[in-house]
Amino acid sequence: MQRLMIADTSDVVRKVGKRILSELGFLVVEAGTDREGLRRCGEEMPNILIVDAAMDGALDLIGGVRGLPGGDKVRIYYCVIEADLKKMMIGKRAGANDFLLKPFDRKVLTATFGTLAAAA
Incomplete structure (x- = not known):
């Protein structure tokens, strides 16, 4: 099962995204801040990371993940x-x-990630 992280400050966006992506077959983890996201990636690197551009530290999170072992993948x-x-x-x-x-819905997430979940 592929791991997917949603890093977004909105609880609603994370919950809705988690529900839809879990139904597609992903193991979904959430992060409400850039620091939480980086910490969780350091603990167990996801295969896919969705980062909200409006989140404070979004670019730092991306750069930080890329700097971690396995972050290039x-x-x-x-x-x-x-x-x-x-x-x-x-x-x-x-x-x-x-x-x-954004805003994304079931149709968008299925179109974007459906084949990636099946590839696991």
Whole structure:
């Protein structure tokens, strides 16, 4: 089973995302802050990390994960509210692999992560 972490300050976003992604077959962990996310990644590295761009320390979290042993193998999704090219490029430079638009729903998460869960 693939591990997926959702790092977002919103309890609602984390809970909804966790419910949907768990149903897709992921083992989902949550982090409400960049520090909590980095600590949890240090304890057990996820295969996939979703980081909310609006979270304080989001870029630090991405860079920190990339610096951890095995952090280069994590697929990181930088979650933005709109397709803001400047913000997306900043996330890419920090180490994000891909992007996810908020608000997301079951259809978006299934389309994005459904095949990744099946690949586990």
